[in-house]
Amino acid sequence: xxxELTVIGTRARxxxxxxxxxxxxxxxxxxxMRGLLHTKLVKGSYPHARVVSIDTTAARAVPGVVDIIxxxxxxxxxxxxxxxxxxxxxxxxxYILDSKVRFVGDPVAAVAAETPEIAxxxxxxxRVEYEPLPAVLDMHDAMSADAPRIHDEPESYGMFDAARNVxxxxxxxxxxxERGLAEADLVLEREYSVQYQQHTCLEPHVTICFLDEDLxxxxxxxxxxxxxxxxxxxxxxxxxxxxxxxxxxRVGGGFGNKQEVVTEPIAAVLALRTGRPVKLEFTRTEEFxxxxxxxxxxxxxRSGFKRDGSITANALYxxxxxxxxxxxxxxxTGNTGTKPLPLYRTPNMKxxxxxxxxxxxxxxxxxxxxAPQGFFAMEVHMDEAAGKLGLDPLEFRRQNHIRKGxxxxxxxxxxxxxxxxxxxxxxxxxxxxxxRGAQAIDWYEKRGKPxxxxxxxxxxxxxxxxxSGVAGDELAAAxxxxxxxxxxxxxxxxxxxxxxxxxxxCQVAAEVLGVPVENIIISSGDTDHISFDYGAYxxxxxxxxxxxxxxxxxxxxxxxxAVAGRMMEEDPEGLLVHDCKVTSLNGKSVTLQQVAxxxxxxxxxxxxxxxxxxxxxxxxxxxxxxxxxVEVDIETGVIHPIHIVSAVDVGRALNPDICEGQVxxxxxxxxxxxxxxxxxxxxxxxxxxxxxxxYKIFCSADxxxxxxxxxxxxxPTGPFGAKSVAEIxxxxxxxxxxxxxxxxxxxxxxxxxxTPDKVLAALDARERETxxxxxxxxxxx
Amino acid sequence: MHVTVxxxxxxxxxxxxxxxxxxxxxxxxxxxxxxxxxxxxGACAVIVDGLAIDSCIQLAVQAQGASIFTVEGLAEGEVxxxxxxxxxxxxxxxxxxxxxxxxxxxxxxxxQNGMPTEDDIRHVFIGNLCRCTGYKxxxxxxxxxxxxxxx
Numbered sequence: 001x002x003x004e005l006t007v008i009g010t011r012a013r014x015x016x017x018x019x020x021x022x023x024x025x026x027x028x029x030x031x032x033m034r035g036l037l038h039t040k041l042v043k044g045s046y047p048h049a050r051v052v053s054i055d056t057t058a059a060r061a062v063p064g065v066v067d068i069i070x071x072x073x074x075x076x077x078x079x080x081x082x083x084x085x086x087x088x089x090x091x092x093x094x095y096i097l098d099s100k101v102r103f104v105g106d107p108v109a110a111v112a113a114e115t116p117e118i119a120x121x122x123x124x125x126x127r128v129e130y131e132p133l134p135a136v137l138d139m140h141d142a143m144s145a146d147a148p149r150i151h152d153e154p155e156s157y158g159m160f161d162a163a164r165n166v167x168x169x170x171x172x173x174x175x176x177x178e179r180g181l182a183e184a185d186l187v188l189e190r191e192y193s194v195q196y197q198q199h200t201c202l203e204p205h206v207t208i209c210f211l212d213e214d215l216x217x218x219x220x221x222x223x224x225x226x227x228x229x230x231x232x233x234x235x236x237x238x239x240x241x242x243x244x245x246x247x248x249x250r251v252g253g254g255f256g257n258k259q260e261v262v263t264e265p266i267a268a269v270l271a272l273r274t275g276r277p278v279k280l281e282f283t284r285t286e287e288f289x290x291x292x293x294x295x296x297x298x299x300x301x302r303s304g305f306k307r308d309g310s311i312t313a314n315a316l317y318x319x320x321x322x323x324x325x326x327x328x329x330x331x332x333t334g335n336t337g338t339k340p341l342p343l344y345r346t347p348n349m350k351x352x353x354x355x356x357x358x359x360x361x362x363x364x365x366x367x368x369x370x371a372p373q374g375f376f377a378m379e380v381h382m383d384e385a386a387g388k389l390g391l392d393p394l395e396f397r398r399q400n401h402i403r404k405g406x407x408x409x410x411x412x413x414x415x416x417x418x419x420x421x422x423x424x425x426x427x428x429x430x431x432x433x434x435x436r437g438a439q440a441i442d443w444y445e446k447r448g449k450p451x452x453x454x455x456x457x458x459x460x461x462x463x464x465x466x467x468s469g470v471a472g473d474e475l476a477a478a479x480x481x482x483x484x485x486x487x488x489x490x491x492x493x494x495x496x497x498x499x500x501x502x503x504x505x506c507q508v509a510a511e512v513l514g515v516p517v518e519n520i521i522i523s524s525g526d527t528d529h530i531s532f533d534y535g536a537y538x539x540x541x542x543x544x545x546x547x548x549x550x551x552x553x554x555x556x557x558x559x560x561x562a563v564a565g566r567m568m569e570e571d572p573e574g575l576l577v578h579d580c581k582v583t584s585l586n587g588k589s590v591t592l593q594q595v596a597x598x599x600x601x602x603x604x605x606x607x608x609x610x611x612x613x614x615x616x617x618x619x620x621x622x623x624x625x626x627x628x629x630v631e632v633d634i635e636t637g638v639i640h641p642i643h644i645v646s647a648v649d650v651g652r653a654l655n656p657d658i659c660e661g662q663v664x665x666x667x668x669x670x671x672x673x674x675x676x677x678x679x680x681x682x683x684x685x686x687x688x689x690x691x692x693x694x695y696k697i698f699c700s701a702d703x704x705x706x707x708x709x710x711x712x713x714x715x716p717t718g719p720f721g722a723k724s725v726a727e728i729x730x731x732x733x734x735x736x737x738x739x740x741x742x743x744x745x746x747x748x749x750x751x752x753x754x755t756p757d758k759v760l761a762a763l764d765a766r767e768r769e770t771x772x773x774x775x776x777x778x779x780x781x
Numbered sequence: 782m783h784v785t786v787x788x789x790x791x792x793x794x795x796x797x798x799x800x801x802x803x804x805x806x807x808x809x810x811x812x813x814x815x816x817x818x819x820x821x822x823g824a825c826a827v828i829v830d831g832l833a834i835d836s837c838i839q840l841a842v843q844a845q846g847a848s849i850f851t852v853e854g855l856a857e858g859e860v861x862x863x864x865x866x867x868x869x870x871x872x873x874x875x876x877x878x879x880x881x882x883x884x885x886x887x888x889x890x891x892x893q894n895g896m897p898t899e900d901d902i903r904h905v906f907i908g909n910l911c912r913c914t915g916y917k918x919x920x921x922x923x924x925x926x927x928x929x930x931x932x
Contacts, residue, residue, distance in 0.1 A: 017869035020877030021861060021884060023812020023852030030811040117796075200912055202816045202824055202878040252814075252878030253912050284817045498876025498913050657872030657918075664915035665875060692821035692910060700906035700916040 006578075007511040008720045011657040014503045015522060016250065016496070026250040028206045028222045029281060036208070037066055039270060039280040040119035042109035042126045043290065044101030047359035047685030048135035048148065051099045051108055055127040059111060062125065064118035067274050070109045071097040074269055078156045079236040082327040082364065083225035083259045085473050085534055088232075091158035091167055091326040093151050096236060096265045101130065102150055102324030103359050104685045105290040112270045112278055135359035136165060137685055139296065139321035142356035150324060150357040159326060160355075167326030170318075170334060170353040172413040177302075180313025180348030184304025188385050192301070192377035193751045196679035197294035197672070198287070199366055200697055203252020205291060206281040207263040209271035212245070217272065219246045221264055224254040224495050225535030226525040232261050237268055248525030254497035255669070256365030257292050259537045260327060288690030292364030293679055295332050295355075296321045299377040304348075309391050309399050311346045316374070318353035323362040329355040332363070335370030338415055339621075339731075340378035342408035342423075343465050344400045351414055360681055365537060367666065368730040371466060372673060376752060379462035379735030384748060392447075393739065394438060397463050404428040404713075411619075415471060423471065426620055427723070429649030429713030430463060433625035436709050437461070437647035441627035450744045456632050457642075460739025464624040464731045468715075468724035469540030471619035476540075476548035477532040480509060480556050482608035484600060486580055486592035487519045488556070493533030494545040495525040499726055500658035501541040505549045507654055508719055512553035513560075514577040515592065532613075539622075539724030542654060546719035548614035556610025563604055564595050620715045622723045623649040626667075626732030629704075630740040634763060637756030639675060639741060641704040644733060648708065651715035651723035660708045663729045667706060670733035672697045678753050782845045786810065787854025795841040801827070804841035805851060812852040812881040816910075823909035826882040827851050833889035835908075852881035855888060864888050867926035868919070875913030883909045887923045899924060 019026050044051075056068045074096040082090035097107060109126055113119035134148040141147055142165040151162045160169040181187055207221040217239070223229050226246045234241045251258065267280040282291060298319040304312035318336050322329040337351035386396035402408065408423040415423075438444070441459055450456040478492045490509050496502040506520040513519075523529060533545060557577055564582035565572035567590050576583050583589040599606050627645040632638070646663050653659045676696040680688040689695045714721035738749045747762040782793050786808070795804050802825045805813045813836055814824035820838035827836045828850040855862050861869065864884055874880050883906065890897065890905045897905070902923045906916060 011872070013869060014872060014874060016877065017874050018861065018865075020874045020880045021865040021869045022856050023881040023884075025811045027811075027814075027878070029815075032809070200910075202814070202822065202876070202910070202912055204816075250877060253876040255912070284819070498878075500872065500875065655872075661872045661875055661914055661918055664917045665913045666915075668915035669912070691819060692817050693819070697910060697912065698915075699910060700903040700920065703903070703916050706915060706917050 005511060005720065007507045007517060008654055010655065012503060012507055012517045012655055014500055015506055015517065016502060027203060027252055028208060028220055028249050033208060033210065033277040036277045036279055037112040037114065037270065037274060038116040038119050039110055039112050039267060039278055040116065040123045041107045042111070042123050042128065044106040044108050045104065046101055046130055046132045047104050047137060048133040048150065049101045049130040050133065051101065052129040052131050054109055059122040059125040062118060062122045064114040065111060065122045066114065067112045067270055068109060069097065069269055071095065071099045075238050076155060077236055077238060079232060080327055081260045081262060083228040083232065083261060083535060086231060089330050090328055091156065093156040093159060094325050096269060103361060106324065110266045110270065112274060135685060136357065137359060137683065139319060139356055139358050142358055143354065150359065165357040166354055167322050167357055168330035168333070168355040170337065170351060170414055173350045174409050174413055175348035177313045177315045177348045177350040181302070181304040184312045185307045186305040186385065186388055187302065188381065188388065189302040190381055190750060192299040192380065194297050194373045194376060195752055196296050196361060197366065197677050198679050198695060199255040199257035200287065201253030201255060201257055204282040204284065204287045205258065205263040207267040208277060208279045209267040210277035211271060211275060217244050217268055219244060219264055219268060220249060221246065222251045222258055223248050224258045224497050224537055226495055226527050227493055227533055228535055229261055229264060230527045233264050233268060236265050246527045248495050251495065251497040254536060255367045256369065256537065258497065259365040259535065260292055262291060285690045288679065288695060289361065289687045292327065292362050294366040295363035295373065297336065297373045299373065301377055301381045303381065303385060305385050305389060307389065309389055309396050311344055311400055313348040314341060314344065314346045315350035316341060320353060320355040321358050321360060321363060322355050323358055323360050325362055327362060327364045332365065332370040334414055336374035338410050339371040339466060340374040342410045343402055343463065344382065345402060345406065349410060351410065359685055361679060361687060367669065367727050369538065369727065372670065372731045372734065375462065375464055375731040376734040380738045380748065380750060383460065383739040383742065394434065394443060394461055398434060401430050401463055402428065411471060421617060423619065426717055427651060427713045427715040428623060429711040430623045430625065432711045432713065433623055433647035433649050434463065436711065437625040437627050437645050440645045440707050440709060441629060441643065443627065446629065447743060454633055454635050456634060456744040457629065458740040458742065458744025459627060459629045460736050460743055461625060461627045462732055462735040462739065464626065464728055465621040466539055466724060466728035467619040467621055468543035468718065469619050470538045472617040474534050474540055474544045475532060475613065475615045476545040477613040478545065478548045478552045479530040480552045480610040482556060482596050482599065484596050486515060486596055487521055488513060490520050490522045490549065491529040491531045492522065492524045492545055492549065493531035494541045495536040497536050499536065499541065499662065500655065501536065501545065504542050504654045504658060505545060508546050508549045509553040512550060512557055515580055539726045542722050543718050543724050544614055546722060548612040550612070550719045551614060552610040552612030555612060556608050559608045560592065560595055563599055564590050567595065567598055616717065618717045620717060620723045622651065622725055622728050624728050624732055626729065626736045628733065628736035628740045630737055630744060632741055632744050632759065634745065637759035639737065639754055639759060641671060641737060643705045643707065645707045646709065646729050646732065647711055648725060648729060649711040649713045650725045651718050652712050652721035653710045654720060654722050656710060659710055659725045662725045663708045664706050666727065666729035667733055668698050668703065670730040673752060674734035674737045675753050782842060784844055785848045787850055797842060799841045801836035801839045801841045801844050805836060810851045810853055814878055814881060823882040823886060824879050826885045828885060828889050833886050852885050855884065862888065864926040867922040871918050871922060873914060873918035873922040879909060879911045883919055891927065897927060
């Protein structure tokens, strides 16, 4: 095999770039369907209520209304919308439609009509009689003895303790935390809180279902999980998997919100009942109110430290609000502990959590998957500890962070899936990330120089780790066939949701097969193809599907050199495949095109089909050192991020443009999480800010300067040394900015988002404290 | 009603309350994207009589007699404009849903200001929300397109 890489590591143009730049039809709703019906939902108006009756008479009388369904018309099968491997580790506590409303907006009926306007008109005419129930509108109340029970239906299962509204529970300990705390010179205990964050994928959830000519259900849908969607939908509808064909077109952003089966079931029921194509597309308001969000949490850290800076114990308790359904309840909060805790070498660790039901909006998967919550708490906490020990927070992290060769025991204790085992670090580029990041932000020059006046400056940092897929719970399968012109059809089950994975996977295949990227024609996310994949989540595609494509391409290459060897009368062993040809060391060569023609029409009469499957118990973490420089206005309390430096150990940058783009996009979402984004819910359980005007994501003019440094600590288990990159950077802005604000003002912000009122309140509190301390000192003297 | 879309004169039947966005998509201009339906995000941007507007907050009937350009009308066959080339090149397209609006907005802006600074472009894109890229590469793409046009 050749050793020099010609495609991997290049900034190859994205394979889908031209169609997007020219606006060609590519997304779920960009096709024309004859006789398409439009669906609108009748949504519950109470946070918690029983549906006493639904009268659809008037709505059915509207001309153009074709069908209306309620809970009486759908299978009573509990399922989870969480797109995870089977059996899903989330409780089966949802129904396609139910006779109980568990949050404001919970669908109780659906109308299919000839136009969206008619459907809307009919929705307004559906009369629903409710029996309102007491509601849980604060996660801190969920487990109290007098809290109303949210899941009292007998059919649901898989909850930890439904009677106490506990969807899931975690309790693990490594070593002995109490002993570790007793040995400590400093014990630091702090509480942190984080809010609902909305993904705001620009393309909303949208599904078009229809029956094909064989009466199979075709589901054209904006999803991250085509294969899970097929299995889960068949289960919820009680029909065989073979009768479902899921097609994922281009997807306008997912970020976890589409690692869920959301719009598919209702559209499928209506298509099966009417025999017509049916579309269900969420409005922007519905995205903000009834899709999914990042889980709000309350976190408590209790940690012990020695004077020399070592850590003796670290205990994390998390209270998580999963909303009315337990989608990703256990596993998101699992990551809140299993990602940050092992980052620091600590002999004694404890991680326990309650994930509770409330009558608030639904939480779910969101890029970072629990880690942003955990890292915010952990990295602000460690920064404070370093300060109290008189250490530079950067040096403190250098001293304590996990290293190559270390073993992460927390993954074994509390990891998800079937792959629970200690995770050995085969690579770790953190030292280089810290060095290069510190240099780029000018750490030693800028630290501790807030200046005076209204605008104060500060720099802060944090370190992060994530994973590459779910350890032990991933499978990818791909197939690749060779055509006459030395092009190859590559079929993968993974879902490029904008991440660039289709391009990266084409690069992997092109590298092995010695052809340019243009020679690979990729088709991803169609469940009728020869492929399989768990989907685009857990930062898995480059690492898991990438290795799978590497194997498929290698399989095809072996077949190619065997044929070429016969054509040239050479031993296939020594043949090289490069530049669209096969060459021998004796100087003979045949083009790949000649090989292809020989295969299909010559003596061989065979089709080159490369096959690859990949599963592993490994999930090597990428690492980040992130640095933030901020300017804080002490009159208004506004925090202006000025510069974010992300030094990211990706193992190997398969395509630097794509890696940088993943980091920059994650930073932008992380900045919103840190400073501006919060779904606010009123006392009646209603979302108060369901528009982009009232829910503030960062726009181009808000963005600080971004510096992205790709560090390549080659990962021996990854394709061409690659690890993941998609999620990790979203964890960083919140703690890095909180720590930078401390450098600027000496205050600690432990609640997100870090809004001006919180900054001003912290400044006030510090002033009162200083005044109080002054008074106390005077009293003593 | 009568409109000219991407240079092609056509007659549309529209409902009085139909937005220009809906009318365009119904007439197969699906590069115009539906995202917020309230003029907040710019994904439905089109050029109407020389000015980029959000088609989700304009009624179709208001465009009576107008000349409209959508993203589909920029490239000449297979030949992309320098702006489209620049966007396609550096990874500035991730999911692609905001890209037609960005390309249209930036193209229209360059007609008014041919020598924009990075800061100018960041301010032009205030009306174009993107959730994938962090805006860095799209802004760089516009700067590169400007450089390309100058050459």
